[in-house]
Amino acid sequence: MSPAALTALALVFAFLTWQVAGDGPLRRADERLGRAIADGPSPDGFAELLADLGNFTVAVPVLVVSLAYVAWRARRAGTPRWWLPALAALVTMAAVPALVVPLKEAVGRTGPAGVAGDGYYPSGHTATAAVAYGAAVLLLLPWLRGSYIRRELTIGCLVLVVAVGWGLVRRGYHWPLDVVASLVLSAMLLIALRRFLNSRSFRRR
Structure with missing residues (x-):
């Protein structure tokens, strides 16, 4: 994607943060929607299972296994700097707490009824799941044969997150x-x- 896409996403994030931190109308609508979803008819056990997939102890090991496999494949194939994509994925994963924790402290949003304290914006579990599973898929895609399996893996990751x-x-x-x-x-x-993985210097040869 172009720098313009990153800029657009950054503006969206800034707008959402402004609404939440400033108690804007979007925050009030958000809390009404949240209560409606929480009171919905879906089974609690299934929802708990899905939420648990965002735990650090679940999502990060998936990433570690994926990057170990990709590094092994790249080294066997004689890829220059075979270790660099795995390192880039780890750095991206490390950026999650580096960004999320200060944001939680700065915004100080209280959680839904029944949860204690503040610091619920943005969701660390969601970011952990999105970056861990998403980075794993980005690492694996160049080593998968056939557009079908690459497409299905990408869709599966999106649905999971x-x-x-x-x-x-x-x-x-x-x-x-x-x-x-x-x-x-x-x-x-x-x-x-x-963008880093697709740069000319680090493509699979």
Whole structure:
């Protein structure tokens, strides 16, 4: 994607943050929607399972296994600087807490009823899932044969990440905008990673 796309995403994130931090009308609508989703008829156990897929102990090991596999394949293929894509993915993953934690402290948003404290914006679980699973897919795509499996893996990743966000809202752990903002932030990180991986110097040969 072009720098213009990154700029557009950054503006969207800034707008959402302004609405949440400034108690704007979008925040009030967001909280009404969040309560409606949390009171919905979907099974709590299923929503909890989806929310758990955003845990650090679940999502990050998936990324680690993927980058280890890709590094092994690249080294066997004699790819120059075979270790660099894996390192880039790790740096992208490390950027999640580096960005999310200060934002949580700065905004100080309280959570839905039943959860204690503040610091719920943006959602760390959503960002962890989006970047860990998304980076794993970006690493794997060049090593997969056939457009069908690449397309299906990408779609599966998108569905999984959205499902994690829905589970967090359904279980009352986050408001919808906490999740949406994290998805926007994660998209910016993954776009930057993709541009790096697609640069001429690091393509699979």
